[in-house]
Amino acid sequence: MQYGKFGFVARLAAAVLALGVMQGAGAADPDKKEIRFGATAGPYADQIRYGVKPVLEKRGYKVTIIEFSDYVQPNLALADGAIDANAFQHVAYLKKFSADRKLALTDVIQVPTAPIGIYSRKHKGLAEVKPGNTVSLPNDPTNLARAIAILQQIGWVTLKPGTDPIRASERDIDANPHKLKLIQLEAAQLPRSLDDVDYAFVNGNYALASGLKLTSALALEKIPDYYMNLVAVKTADLNKPFVKDIREAYESAEFKAVTQQRFAGFVQPPYQR
Structure with a gap:
């Protein structure tokens, strides 16, 4: 009898501990307050730096911009979890790259795009x-x-x-x-x-x-629609609060003002027209 009682208590303690871990994991993302944002060096990093980062910082986020010099590493870093989002590519490139490398990446929102x-x-x-x-x-x-x-x-x-x-x-x-x-x-x-x-x-x-x-x-x-640049995240993160906040930062009046001031000649996405 004593052994059975002990076993029940041990199982109950383990279940409570597991529940606590699960709840902690679920609460971690809503409380996420740091966003590592990748972009190619130049205008897309600057859009984040001058237009998006200030909006996110007002919402309590710490935003770190990580600049890349090619079109390969930003998606690999995103898939590996080294960054949380990136902005540098259009949907045609994202889909082909993701299919070729078997990566689960998804587009979030178009961004003002510099034409060829x-x-x-x-x-x-x-x-x-x-x-x-x-x-x-x-x-x-x-x-x-x-x-x-x-x-x-x-x-x-x-x-x-x-x-x-x-x-x-x-x-x-x-x-x-x-x-x-x-x-x-x-x-x-x-x-x-x-x-x-x-x-x-x-x-x-x-x-x-x-x-x-x-x-x-x-x-x-x-630029046709499928060549407009965009923000991408891991597919598993698409519906998380920080992604919603990124989307709203790009759609904000503050970001539109920065676009008009600093990025003349860029093709505007629908939400800025």
């Missing part, structure tokens, strides 16, 4: 294009597809019928009447290529980081 621009230090306009001109493009598949779509929009190439604009590559070019020499480079290197090529397609964040102005581009991309 066409820049030149040798020509004053697109009409000056000549046969054999050199054109540098980003080499990652999603941004290469964007650049090729722009090439078609400005009439420099024609794509094969039925080409998916999200997956377009040089193989999909049906006609290149100017016989342009297309040079694929890592996106971060495109601003430096301006001294060597006739025209360069430069992602907005790298253009701004290198000192180029969106307003000085010879032409700017008309």
